[in-house]
Amino acid sequence: MPLAARQEHLLNELRRSNGELSGQDLHARLRQGPHPMGLATVYRHLRQLQQLGLVRCRHLPSGEALYAPVERDEHHLTCVDCGSTTTLESCPVHGAHLSPAQLGGFKPLFHTLEFFGLCDACQQRQQAW
């Protein structure tokens, strides 16, 4: 079953981007390209691509969801104060292996490993009152 053309475009746009994109971002970018797509359709396809194991997603503390191709195994440091995130160079988990017993029939597609804490700037600001 080949990927629908619409989904293909969406996935290409994600791959073309350097960073992660939110649903709104994607919609805005596609809007001014040769293949505009309604917001509802963007979200519909993002969900499907995620279930196909082609797209990963993580949630910011703000509640916004960011999407990226699965093959990007990036992880982040996120500040619980200002919300800024920085990307880690390497994945500390790498091949995190779960035993079949732990999985119990679950078929893993991707994982998210995020560290939350205080960024340098916010620590300084707190100490200075």
Place this chain on the structure above:
Amino acid sequence: MPLAARQEHLLNELRRSNGELSGQDLHARLRQGPHPMGLATVYRHLRQLQQLGLVRCRHLPSGEALYAPVERDEHHLTCVDCGSTTTLESCPVHGAHLSPAQLGGFKPLFHTLEFFGLCDACQQRQQAW
């Protein structure tokens, strides 16, 4: 600096609970206890407790945020189809070690490691069409 009494109550309610609680859950529980608290206040304190490193939080695919005391190092398998989550017994990362160079002044308070995929039931359902 001692914790304000209101924050203490909120934290106790979280510790008393077996599982994670959403902001709404907490508000509902406190409502019928001896120390009711407005919804806005619950969220205010949850954010503060998070910044103090006493509370952790993770986001479900639905966008809902779940809170727990930091000392609980639980991680989950989450189905990208039906959204159900199951708890892992042990933390595969354990002491996830980040070098000072990787941290760059960032002060980690907690981490979340979540696996996303398809649960047994949803795989079956997909195959059956």
Place this chain on the structure above:
DNA sequence: GTTGATTTTGAGAATGGTTCTTGGTTGAAG
């Protein structure tokens, strides 16, 4: 090609968790 059924789409409305606003309450200090 035409017809009719099925699927996909998109504009706008609805949803719902979270945050903001506003005005009231409390409590300590003077």
Place this chain on the structure above:
DNA sequence: CTTCAACCAAGAACCATTCTCAAAATCAAC
């Protein structure tokens, strides 16, 4: 008794995401 500041609650506001549903596209037979 004032004053001032901190804290709080109720409801409005916000906004990313989802839902609705009619129109458009696709497909399948004829």
